[in-house]
Amino acid sequence: MKKIVTILGARPQFVKGAVLSRIIVEHNDFQEIIVHTGQHYDVNMSAVFFDEMKIPKPKYNLNINGLNHGAMTGQMMEKIEEVLYKEQPDAVIVYGDTNSTLAGALTAKKMNIKIVHIEAGLRSFNMEMPEEVNRIVTDRIADLLSCPTNSSLKNLKIEGFDSLPIKIEKHGDIMKDAVEFYSKLSEEKSTIINRLKLAENNFVLATIHRQENTDSKKSLESIFKALEEINKNTPVILPLHPRTALKLKEFEIESKITLIEPIGYFDMLELLKNCTMVITDSGGLQKEAFFNKKHCVIARTETEWVELVDNDYALITGFEKKKIIEAFNYFLTSTKLFDKELYGVNVGEKIYTSIKKLIQV
Structure with a gap:
């Protein structure tokens, strides 16, 4: 069975990742290994968090946090490299724009492992934000860019991504799936x-x-x-x-x-x-x-x-x-109706289908 490694480092990433994890388990076409870098220490992310949120527990917890950007990213790359050598995945999935995102993508790229970037193409156009640097670099070295919005898709086209050997798709925002699922709970x-x-x-x-x-x-x-x-x-x-x-x-x-x-x-x-x-x-x-x-x-x-x-x-x-x-x-005093569909539907299933094609299950 083919295998993917998912790199997560903060609570919002776990919430988003849970959507895709449930779909992967349901279809059972490939195996997912979850790595928690520990980037954002969160007292609410105890064992109870994973149980109540119905989120698979990480196989690896790297416990890397409280460091400056360079030290944090470097230590993450070192530990993620060890995991990737051991697991030998067919692809690595990263979410968003954290140091964990960048570390996972850079490590996978240097090991010639395919990269999926979920929430690709987002831009603040503020290069003083570490997150902006993380997302731009991750987009450039990824193999599959999952865009949440029309504007994110447009950003990539303006930056010339159409001319690169990268698969770009607009799937919608996976957080929408998460909010709908967890709202009942x-x-x-x-x-x-x-x-x-x-x-x-x-x-x-x-x-x-x-x-x-x-x-x-x-x-x-x-x-x-x-x-x-x-x-x-x-x-x-x-x-x-x-x-x-x-x-x-x-x-x-x-x-x-x-x-x-x-x-x-x-x-x-x-x-x-x-x-x-x-x-x-x-x-x-x-x-x-x-x-x-x-x-x-x-x-x-x-x-x-x-x-x-x-x-x-x-x-x-x-x-x-x-x-x-x-x-x-x-x-x-606004009477504006929330009647527009800005972020897609069944986003997790669409992302799953694209990943399946990428690793040729």
């Missing part, structure tokens, strides 16, 4: 709405964690002032990222909004389903807001998911207090 498993005594459609869900926001006192202070203002009339709930917590303390920024500990995926889904709106600097949460029919205020200067902005489901504000509040008020 989250209703059974999560009690967060009752625990926090939240009223349906009467609170804002916020997440702030990107370095460009957290490492600047001016930016972080401005964002939290905006959240404070919004909180006067609509409660703001913010699961606090460890980096953000450290910087709030360092910059002596106090807040009256509801700050809660990092939460599991089921709790996050229930907050998404029940909130009024989302304010975030996360990439993935922008789409998950859309999947749950919620408008999104993007506290960044760019987004990879441009179709959300183009179709008036999201607004880019940066860190400025005034712009964040204006965007919030704009969406409060």
Whole structure:
């Protein structure tokens, strides 16, 4: 039986990977070996996480985290190389734009193993973002590029990928499949709405964690002032990222909004389903807001998911207090219907079919 190795390094990648893993097990055409690099340490990713989320447990956990980009990527490549020599896969699958993504792709390429990049073609056009470098390099050396959107497909064409011996396909966004699957489970498993005594459609869900926001006192202070203002009339709930917590303390920024500990995926889904709106600097949460029919205020200067902005489901504000509040008020009165299909259907099955062709099962 042919074999693939999937490289994962963060909780969102496991959630996406679970979609494809279930399909692989169901069809039983080839074997999947999962490698967890350990890039993002997450207290919520215990054994219970894998059991409740119905995610296959990784065969390998490399436990590489807490390092600078170069050291982290280098150590990952060294350990991934050992795994690939041992497993001798027919292809390696990587997701998104993390250091784990780049390390997995580079290692596979140097060993002449085929590479599948899921979430290919996304661009922020900000080369100061490590993620942008990771995704561009991974796209260039992959054998199969699974594009989630028309804009990602267009980006690759503009960059000349049509002239390269790379298979490019638009499958849609696999996170859509994940949200649809886990939405039913989250209703059974999560009690967060009752625990926090939240009223349906009467609170804002916020997440702030990107370095460009957290490492600047001016930016972080401005964002939290905006959240404070919004909180006067609509409660703001913010699961606090460890980096953000450290910087709030360092910059002596106090807040009256509801700050809660990092939460599991089921709790996050229930907050998404029940909130009024989302304010975030996360990439993935922008789409998950859309999947749950919620408008999104993007506290960044760019987004990879441009179709959300183009179709008036999201607004880019940066860190400025005034712009964040204006965007919030704009969406409060919006009558925009979430009736557009931006991210495809049965995405996991389409990706599976393309992988099967690539390794010629």
